[in-house]
Amino acid sequence: MKRPKLKKASKRLSCAKRYKIQKKVREHNRKLRKEAKKKGVSKRVKKDIGVPNSAPFKEEILREAEQRRLQEEKEKRRQAKKEQRAEKRKKEKEAASKAAEPTAKKARKVKRPSLRPYGSPLFQVIDASDVVIEVLDARDPLGCRCPQLEEAVLQRGGTKKLLLVLNKIDLVPKETVERWIQCLQQEFPAVAFKASTQLRDGVVKAKKRRIVASNEVLDRSRGAACFGNCCLAELLISYADKTQSEGSLRVGVVGFPNVGKSSIINSIKGSLACNVGIKRGTTKMMQEVHIAKNVKLIDSPGVVASPxxxxxxxxxxxxxxxxxxxxxxxxxxxxxxxxxxxxxxxxxxxxxxxxxxxxxxxxxxxxxxxxxxxxxxxxxxxxxxxxxxxxxxLSYHCKAPENHSLPAYLSDAVVTEMQNGWNLNKIKTGNKETLKAVRFPNQASSIGFTSKGPTSGLLSVADIPExxxxxxxxxxxxxxxxxxxxxxxxxxxxxxxxxxxxxxxxxxxxxxxxxxx
Structure with a gap:
């Protein structure tokens, strides 16, 4: 048998009952008001009518009120600053207490991890490259050479070639650059280079080119101008055509920090392919850049100098x-x-x-x-x-040695082997054209600097002393x-x-x- 549904109780009230409830509520509220009036308590807040227009010296009164308000705000800000300073002192005390740890712990936390990104990929770049370009700063070419790096390339044997690129030649007097090129070419092929420091993406560069074409006079000494890129690119492409039957020629670009490795790659590529910056150590890992069908450039971190x-x-x-x-x-x-x-x-x-x-x-x-x-x-x-x-x-220069002698890890046979396969006449012609186009500083306006000789480098993290x-x-x-x-x-x-x-x-x-x- 189906159970009958129960009806919900209705909430409707009769009028008499509703009126009775309302009446009791009114009486209760009236009673509360009467008691509050006897005690002198009033819930209603009196509205501030302000200063009436008929009051004398109304403007002075308003001005004083505004000044009081500004002083109160100033006092609040001062109190907030006091609290901030107290909080800062508290944090400094906590930091000082943390800094009072044993020196051995600090050395483990700070020393080793900081240099790890810079030294480890260099051997990978050398092993993966068919040609290794060592970038030298023309202001101190001898100080930019790393004997450990050059020796590591020569020990790999095979068909690996070492090429020297003398960058930043626009910051050195012309006579000094010519003398350094002569000295360096007695060991390895050397290419003079002036990298561009104002490259952007390809679209921006194309717009600049159209604007410059409309002008009659072009200042080629500006930071946007680049010299030596055509010579170096043609040299690598021709070498790749001779040696690489299949695959691409892989060229590793190595050197100390801030000699212009990434700027050279960007100048050859013609666009901003690698990040560049004044701070040393901007490049922290390997990066491949295609500059031609059969040529790849590999950017690498800087070599860490030995203590x-x-x-x-x-x-x-x-x-x-x-x-x-x-x-x-x-x-x-x-x-x-x-x-x-x-x-x-x-x-x-x-x-x-x-x-x-x-x-x-x-x-x-x-x-x-x-x-x-x-x-x-x-x-x-x-x-x-x-x-x-x-x-x-800054323009400064070091004098090239008058009596040149080969380093201990080089011999006449190694020098001959490193120069084989390159078009030396093309390098010589390209360097002459580059030196004619660049505007060099005067000898008197360049600071003479005494070089300390080749700089020892640490190629791997394992070589970094504790x-x-x-x-x-x-x-x-x-x-x-x-x-x-x-x-x-x-x-x-x-x-x-x-x-x-x-x-x-x-x-x-x-x-x-x-x-x-």
């Missing part, structure tokens, strides 16, 4: 400054020792200085690098100075610290120079010891 090198070589060729192994102030001091002071003064338009700290103080004032209170920011000045020397901006630099580097640093503690004047040591706030800002401060003794 046993002289401090000046470490400042120019290593990643030590970026990784915190050496301060920029020490790097600037080491570079200044290798230059003529007069040429530095003329280049940066600063007066005479007695040591590197005084030079950085004057340089910071000249550039406007000032901290709070007008104190010269020597750290920023040192960073700018180092960027000028490692980037493609401890401190070698004994030779330690002794040199100790000597430099002794020299920096005092200034030599006419062969006699004088008192240390104080470049403090008082001497940096008020140079004409009165010295009572001068007249009253």
């Amino acid at each position: 046993s090198n002289p401090p000046a070589s470490m400042a120019l060729r290593s990643l030590q400054v970026e990784e915190g192994g050496e301060s920029v102030l020490e790097a600037v001091r080491n570079l200044l020792k290798q230059c003529d002071k007069t040429q530095i003064m003329l280049q940066y338009n600063i007066p005479d200085f007695r040591n590197s700290l005084e030079f950085l103080t004057l340089f910071a004032k000249k550039r406007g690098y000032l901290q709070k209170g007008g104190v010269p920011n020597t750290e920023q000045a040192a960073t700018t100075f180092l960027a000028d020397w490692t980037g493609a901006k 401890g401190k630099p070698g004994a030779a580097a330690t002794e040199e640093e100790a000597e430099q610290n002794e020299e920096s503690s005092e200034v030599i004047t006419d062969g006699k040591p004088s008192v240390p120079i104080d470049i403090s706030l008082s001497t940096a800002i008020t140079d004409d401060a009165y010295d009572f010891n001068t007249d009253f003794k």
